[in-house]
Amino acid sequence: MGDEDWEAEIITPHLSSYVPVFEKDRCASGANGDTFHRSPGSSSADLDAGPSQRDRFVTRGLASGRSWGTRDAGESSRREMPSAAGGFAVGKGSGSRGFSSSRLEEGDSCGFWREPSSDGEGGQARSRGFPRRGGYQDGTDPEAPGSARRGGRGSFRGCRAGFGPGSPNSEYDQDEGTQRTGGLFGSRRPALSGTGSGDVFQSRGGSGRGGYKGLNEEVVTSSGKSPWKSAAEGADGGDTPGPKVTYIPPPPPEDEGSIFAHYQTGINFDKYDSILVEVSGHNAPPAILTFEEANLCQTLTNNIAKAGYTKLTPVQKYSIPIILAGRDLMACAQTGSGKTAAFLLPILAHMMRDGVTASRFRELQEPQCLVVAPTRELVNQIFLEARKFSFGTCVRAVVIYGGTQFGHSVRQLVQGCNVLCATPGRLMDVIGKEKIGLRQVRYLVLDEADRMLDMGFGPEMKKLISCPGMPPKEQRQTLMFSATFPEEIQRLAREFLKPNYLFVAVGQVGGACTDVQQTVLQVGQYAKREKLVEVLRSTGDERTMVFVETKKKADFIATFLCQEKIPTTSIHGDREQREREQALGDFRCGKCPVLVATSVAARGLDIENVQHVINFDLPSAIDEYVHRIGRTGRCGNTGRALSFFDPEADRLLAQPLVKVLSDAQQDVPAWLEEIAYSSCVPGFSGSPRGSVFASVDTRKGSSGLGAVGFSPPQAPAPAEEESWD
Numbered sequence: 001m002g003d004e005d006w007e008a009e010i011i012t013p014h015l016s017s018y019v020p021v022f023e024k025d026r027c028a029s030g031a032n033g034d035t036f037h038r039s040p041g042s043s044s045a046d047l048d049a050g051p052s053q054r055d056r057f058v059t060r061g062l063a064s065g066r067s068w069g070t071r072d073a074g075e076s077s078r079r080e081m082p083s084a085a086g087g088f089a090v091g092k093g094s095g096s097r098g099f100s101s102s103r104l105e106e107g108d109s110c111g112f113w114r115e116p117s118s119d120g121e122g123g124q125a126r127s128r129g130f131p132r133r134g135g136y137q138d139g140t141d142p143e144a145p146g147s148a149r150r151g152g153r154g155s156f157r158g159c160r161a162g163f164g165p166g167s168p169n170s171e172y173d174q175d176e177g178t179q180r181t182g183g184l185f186g187s188r189r190p191a192l193s194g195t196g197s198g199d200v201f202q203s204r205g206g207s208g209r210g211g212y213k214g215l216n217e218e219v220v221t222s223s224g225k226s227p228w229k230s231a232a233e234g235a236d237g238g239d240t241p242g243p244k245v246t247y248i249p250p251p252p253p254e255d256e257g258s259i260f261a262h263y264q265t266g267i268n269f270d271k272y273d274s275i276l277v278e279v280s281g282h283n284a285p286p287a288i289l290t291f292e293e294a295n296l297c298q299t300l301t302n303n304i305a306k307a308g309y310t311k312l313t314p315v316q317k318y319s320i321p322i323i324l325a326g327r328d329l330m331a332c333a334q335t336g337s338g339k340t341a342a343f344l345l346p347i348l349a350h351m352m353r354d355g356v357t358a359s360r361f362r363e364l365q366e367p368q369c370l371v372v373a374p375t376r377e378l379v380n381q382i383f384l385e386a387r388k389f390s391f392g393t394c395v396r397a398v399v400i401y402g403g404t405q406f407g408h409s410v411r412q413l414v415q416g417c418n419v420l421c422a423t424p425g426r427l428m429d430v431i432g433k434e435k436i437g438l439r440q441v442r443y444l445v446l447d448e449a450d451r452m453l454d455m456g457f458g459p460e461m462k463k464l465i466s467c468p469g470m471p472p473k474e475q476r477q478t479l480m481f482s483a484t485f486p487e488e489i490q491r492l493a494r495e496f497l498k499p500n501y502l503f504v505a506v507g508q509v510g511g512a513c514t515d516v517q518q519t520v521l522q523v524g525q526y527a528k529r530e531k532l533v534e535v536l537r538s539t540g541d542e543r544t545m546v547f548v549e550t551k552k553k554a555d556f557i558a559t560f561l562c563q564e565k566i567p568t569t570s571i572h573g574d575r576e577q578r579e580r581e582q583a584l585g586d587f588r589c590g591k592c593p594v595l596v597a598t599s600v601a602a603r604g605l606d607i608e609n610v611q612h613v614i615n616f617d618l619p620s621a622i623d624e625y626v627h628r629i630g631r632t633g634r635c636g637n638t639g640r641a642l643s644f645f646d647p648e649a650d651r652l653l654a655q656p657l658v659k660v661l662s663d664a665q666q667d668v669p670a671w672l673e674e675i676a677y678s679s680c681v682p683g684f685s686g687s688p689r690g691s692v693f694a695s696v697d698t699r700k701g702s703s704g705l706g707a708v709g710f711s712p713p714q715a716p717a718p719a720e721e722e723s724w725d
C-alpha cells in the first residue's frame, strides 16, 4: 500500500469514534455499551519477600507474573542485583530473539499496511543529529522538519475551570457557549455522535488551533526560537490572525465526592520508605516523618485525610519542610511518587499562615502562586489537586491553558485568583493582556522543570522571570520538580534559583520507577503492528497506553487498532482540545482501554489503573522513556512497560536503556547489551542528549557541597545544549 493509500484509509472511514462497533456474537455490550469477550489479563504482582538492598537505590521493582517476551530468562543478564532473588523476576522474560528474525525485521506483509523503508518522520523524531527513525511516513508529515520531539505530559483528571457562572467580559465574550462540550466524565460529555463516543476523528490538518502545542508538537527553529508562542497568542486571543478558539472546557466537579476522588496506593507504597534520599545544599531542615509534624492548619489536614493520604512519600517528607522553611528547591523523585502534593501542601500552608485573603472580582488579578507546566492536561491535573487541597479555604485556584477560548480563561481569572496553574503560552497571553499582575507572586513552581527549562520552553520561562513586576528570585520562592534532571538543565536552573537552594534526590535522578516491570523486545518496524495486536489481545481490556513518535502515526495506529476491534482512542497535539479531553475521559473511564499517544502524554498523566505502557516507538531520549513508562506503576502500584526496540532506529538508545534497566533491577536482554556495546559512545553519559543520570546535585562538583547518600555512577558528561540559541 502506498503512502497516499494509507493516508486515505485513515480519512475515508469517517470514524466518529475510535470505538469500533463489535459484532454481536463477540460483544454483547461495550464501549458503546458492549461487553468485550476478551479474556482479562492477569496482572498479579509477584511480590518478593523483601527489599533488595543496593548501594544507592534501595527500593526495587516487582515482577509481574505476566511475560511479554519469549526469550528464556537465561538469555538475560541480571545486573547489580545482589539480593535480587526470589520472585523478583518470576515469570519475566525479556526480549525475544525470535522477533528479531530477519523475516519480521525485513517486513511482514500480514498487516494491511506496509511501511516503506524511507520515512519523513525521522527529521522530527531524531532531531539533534540522530539517525532518522524508520517509519511509515510519506514525507509530507507536517511534523517532520525540524520539529522538537520531547514532550510534556498530559493528564487529566476530571473537569476543569473556575467556579460559578462566568461573568461575561465583553472584550472576550465571543463565541460564548458555542463549544461547551468535551467533558471527561459521562454526564458532562456532550451528546455523542455516531457510535456514541463523540470522539470525532478529525485530527488531521489540525493546525491553527490555539494554544501552545505540547511536547513534541512545538517546533523549534534552528535559531532555537519557538514559534509556538505566536500561535498561542494569535489563536488564543492574541494579536496574530488565526482560527478562533471557541472551546470552553466543562467546569470542575463541585461535589465533595468527586473533588476528593482518589485511587488506592499500591502494595509497594510502604517500600518508598527504603528509598535513599539525598539532600544537598546548606542548612537543610530535617525531614518530617508524618503529616502531623508538618503542623498544617486544620482545614488542610482535613483535606489531606479526605484525599486518602495517611502517609508521606519520601519526596514529601523532605520537600515539605524545605518549602515551609522558605527555601528554594530543586527536587527529583521517581514518577508517580507524589511530587504535586509535595509542593502544593506547603505553599497552601504558607498562604493560610500568612492570612491570605479571598481574592475578589478584579480586572487585574495578582496571584500569590504561579504553577507552570508543559501541557494543558497536566496543568489541569495540578489545578484539580490544588482545588482539592484548598477546599474549604479562601484560596482560589484557577487554571488556564491553550486550546480553550481566551475569554473563558479571562473570566475564570477575574473572579479571583490566588493560585494560578497555567501553560506557558496562555500565561504569557494573560500577562500581555494585563489580566495578571506578577507583583504578588511569592511562589513560582516549575513542574516538569527540566522540560520547562529546555530549549523548547526555556526562553519563555526566562521571559517570565523578567516580566515587569515579577519579584526577583531573592524575593520569591522558586520550586522545581521533575523525575528527570539532566545536568545541563540543572545548570540552567540556577538562574532561577537563589544560590542557597536545596537539592533533593529521591533514589537515582532520572531513574525509572522500580515498580514498573520493564521488558524490551526486539521488533523490526514492519513487525510492530502485528506484535502490538498480539500483545493487546493477550492483555484483555486492561488499560494500556501506546506511545508512538508522531501525531500521524498516532492516528494511524489508533485507526488500525479499531479496525482490529480493539477499542482505542488517541491523544496528540493535532487533536482539538475538546477531542484530547474526550479521549482521556474515554480512556480513564475504560470506554477505550487503549490510548495511543505521542509524547504529549508522556509526563504527568495520573490515571488510575494504567497497567501497561507500550513503546510502539521508542523515544530518542532516555528521560522521555522514563516519563512514559511512569504512567504506570504509580503511587506504589505495579505496572508493566513493553518496548519495541528496532535495532535500525533505536541503536543509540541501547546504552542508556541498558543503564535504566539495570539501575531499576530489571532483566537486560543479552541482545540489547550487545547492541549497546557495539554502539558504545566514548564518554557515554547515560543519554544521547546529555547526562540524564545526574545522580547528584551538579553543584557538588564545583562547590564541594556535601551530601549523604549515593555517589555519581559515572563521570559527568560534557553538557550538551548549553545554549538556547
Ligand SMILES: Nc1ncnc2c1ncn2[C@@H]1O[C@H](COP(=O)(O)OP(=O)(O)OP(=O)(O)O)[C@@H](O)[C@H]1O
Pocket: 262, 263, 265, 308, 309, 310, 311, 312, 313, 316, 333, 334, 335, 336, 337, 338, 339, 340, 341, 482, 483, 603, 604, 605, 606, 630, 634, 635
Ligand atoms: N502521601 C500520599 N498518599 C497517598 N496518595 C498519594 C500521596 N501523595 C500522592 N499521592 C497520589 O499519588 C498519585 C501520583 O502523584 P503525583 O501525580 O503527584 O506524582 P508525580 O510524582 O508528580 O508523578 P510524575 O513524575 O509522573 O508527574 C496521585 O494520584 C496522588 O494523589
